[in-house]
Amino acid sequence: MTTNVTVTADLMMSVDGCIAGPNAGIGNPGGDGGLRLHEWIAGLASWRERQGLTGGEHNRDSEIVGEWFDATGAVVMGRTMFDTGEEPWGDDPPFRAPVFVLTHRPRQPEVKRGGTSYTFVTDGIHSALEQARAASGGRNVDIAGGADTVQQFLRVGLIDEIQLHVLPVLFGEGLRLFDRLGLLHQELEPLRVVHTPNATHLKYRITRKA
Numbered sequence: 065m066t067t068n069v070t071v072t073a074d075l076m077m078s079v080d081g082c083i084a085g086p087n088a089g090i091g092n093p094g095g096d097g098g099l100r101l102h103e104w105i106a107g108l109a110s111w112r113e114r115q116g117l118t119g120g121e122h123n124r125d126s127e128i129v130g131e132w133f134d135a136t137g138a139v140v141m142g143r144t145m146f147d148t149g150e151e152p153w154g155d156d157p158p159f160r161a162p163v164f165v166l167t168h169r170p171r172q173p174e175v176k177r178g179g180t181s182y183t184f185v186t187d188g189i190h191s192a193l194e195q196a197r198a199a200s201g202g203r204n205v206d207i208a209g210g211a212d213t214v215q216q217f218l219r220v221g222l223i224d225e226i227q228l229h230v231l232p233v234l235f236g237e238g239l240r241l242f243d244r245l246g247l248l249h250q251e252l253e254p255l256r257v258v259h260t261p262n263a264t265h266l267k268y269r270i271t272r273k274a
């Protein structure tokens with residue numbers, strides 16, 4: 065077992081805590097209005113490189129996104145995130161790492177181009193994390209989302225670092241990241257705050273786990 069792997073979660077969030085708008089689903093991955101959380105990233109050089117594109121802006125946002133991608137050796141995500149993303153990610157998905165998809169619906173593993181593979185895990189978050197750790201090559205395991213998946217990992221204290229890319233927008237309604245956590249009281253050590261015209265990037269280490 066590889067124990068010295070850092071477990072991270074990096075999410076784009078509205079100021080009022082939503083990571084997707086209402087009515088998210090296949091064909092509407094970010095929910096109503098949810099594109100607002102993702103549009104800032106589309107012009108960044110580091111993001112474009114992951115899409116097989118050239119050009120884009122080399123700025124602080126791009127460095128932060130590139131740092132997140134480069135540090136990640138394996139990914140865990142929920143089946144809803146996977147189902148809504150599978151088509152847009154296509155045959156050369158941006159992960160370039162093994163992806164472990166939590167699901168109750170078994171499916172054969174798939175190998176995509178560029179180093180991405182999808183493995184469907186039906187025996188829970190601890191199993192997904194162990195498989196991801198083993199496949200990470202010692203780099204970070206990123207709990208990519210969505211809300212249900214991140215909440216499960218937070219509830220049992222399995223996330224070491226969380227980075228929130230907070231967009232200056234209020235949703236009012238939508239999918240809230242910090243919901244259904246019960247009485248948690250986890251202490252956070254601030255690691256970094258970077259403010260750009262696009263977003264405020266808040267990075268914390270979770271120092272006292274449930």
Ligand SMILES: NC(=O)c1ccc[n+]([C@@H]2O[C@H](COP(=O)([O-])OP(=O)(O)OC[C@H]3O[C@@H](n4cnc5c(N)ncnc54)[C@H](OP(=O)(O)O)[C@@H]3O)[C@@H](O)[C@H]2O)c1
Nearest residue numbers: 075076083084088142143144145167168209210211212213
């Ligand atoms: N803003 C951001 O940075 C960001 C990042 C990621 C995702 N998102 C958004 O988040 C939304 C999806 O989030 P979500 O909270 O609805 O769902 P989710 O966490 O992506 O997936 C939840 C689903 O995963 C499966 N699952 C989760 N835990 C499981 C377990 N322990 N055992 C077995 N199966 C398990 C279940 O699906 P089945 O029972 O159907 O198998 C469950 O309904 C999407 O709209 C996506 O765009 C936003």
